[in-house]
Amino acid sequence: MALFTRSAILNDHLYRRFYLHPFRTFVDARVKWVRDAYLDFAVEKEKNLKQIISLKNLIISQPSKTIPLSTASVYKTTFNLPTTAINFFQKYPSVFEIFQPSKPSSLPHVKLTPQALTVHNEESKILNSTRYRKDVAQRLTKLLMLTRAGRLPLNIIDLLRFDLGLPHDFILTLLPEFPDYFQICNMVDNDSNVFGLELVTWRDNLATSVLQKRSMDENSGIRRENPIKFSINLPKGFDLEKKVRIWMHEWQNLPYISPYEDAFFLSPNSDQAEKYTVAVLHELMHLLVSKKTEKENLLVLGDYLGFGPRFKKALVHHPGIFYVSNKIRTQTVVLREAYKKDLLAERHLLMGMRYRYLHLMNRKVRVKRLYGVRVNGSHKRVSSVKGG
Incomplete structure (x- = not known):
């Protein structure tokens, strides 16, 4: 109820200020993508x-700190x-070690290398x-505060x-530490009953965006x-059309x-609404530790929040704020201002x-010996390796 009341007061304030504000629409010009x-x-x-x-967390969560290679297909x-x-394990021998347990008739297992374990x-x-857990709890709080209802389905948070x-097990290991911040709730998403996470109370001290703090x-x-x-x-090499530059200058001054x-x-088609949409995207990207995420994650969240196609349009209209990379088999949105070249x-x-x-993943090793193992009925030759 407190969240709803506060939202209603703020909404009335903004309505009086901006509802009659004249609006323009984005100019009819193509904003090209430049690599x-x-x-x-x-x-x-x-x-x-x-x-x-993810695989490291799986292995380390097992009592033996190993997993049978025969179950790897799943x-x-x-x-x-x-x-x-199996091929993935073999590709990163500085992270994963395939070995033969000492127990007779045992099949090969996988464990972390000593370097990866360190x-x-x-x-x-x-x-x-304490520093990290407080930081991540606040970022999760701010994510929920970006929603109108102060809640999100757990499957969207998982994205x-x-x-x-x-943490990969944050529901069990993080949330119980912050009962004054979060609680699990029941929600309806796409006509299905799902579990969600909601704020216990709104936190005014966290309701200031990165841009507002900077200002x-x-x-x-x-x-x-x-x-x-x-x-x-x-x-370099990116040149906006003159009418786009003029529109951008006016848009920035809204x-x-x-x-x-x-x-x-x-x-929803006004420039003021687009600046608000970009503000939400910009703040969301700042909550991420790497200042980037898969484009699909943003579109799913935007659709749930009620932005519809506006997230996608904002990414296209504002290549100077967001960069969309086509690398690694997907599209990844990167917050430009968070990077100096590739760093x-x-x-965080x-x-x-x-x-x-990443350093371990790129290390080279030499092969020590080979094992044979049957996986899904076929015979595989897998390597046990050690650092070279």
Whole structure:
């Protein structure tokens, strides 16, 4: 009830201010896509990182800290592997070690290499630290605050779980620590009853966007009526048509509506509504530890939030704010201002650990010996390896 009352008050305030504001529509001009080699590399170098960490978590969660290689076929679909699980394990021998257990007649198993286990243990210290857990709880809170109802289905949160830096088992290990922040609830999504996560209470101290904080810092902590503008970073060779540049200048000078306020009363085709849509997308991207995510994740979230096709249009209209990479078998949206060439301008603590896994993934090893194993009725020759 508190969330609803607050939303109604803010909505009335915004309605009075913007409802009669004259609006224009986006100019009829084509905004071309230009490849950004640096941001493409930022995406491409993390190829298979999510799958590596997912398999690592699976292995480490087992009592023996190993999994039978004979069951590997089920993981291809579960973790969206680009190849069979056996081939995937063999591709990254600095992370996974295939070995023959000492027990007689045992089939080959997979475990983490000592190097990967070391990185995992250091990562666990971060994940269990008070600093990290408070940070991730606040980012999850802000995600829920971007919704009008202060709640989201768990399946949608799971789409963004890796990018938000949430623990893979956050429902069991993180949420119980913050009973004043979150609670599991029942929801209806696409006419189906699903479990969701909702805010216990709205938190005004978190309802300030990155752009608003930046503006206040530039004005010595004082809120001013000057238009809040987005950072525009276009790659070399990118030339906007003159009428698009004129439109962009006028659009930037429109009032900035916080993404934590409800502005759905605006005409969906107005420039003011588009600036609000971009504000929501911009804030959402800043909540992600890598400042990037699959385009489909954003479209699913946007559709659930009621933006319909507006997220997709905003990505097309504003290539100086968002870059869409076509690397690694999907489309990935990257927040331009968060990167200097192919590196994050400000690296989140968790990203430092993920780069350690990337280093392991790129290490070369030499083959030690071969084992034979039957998987799904066929004979496979798999390698046990050690670092070289």
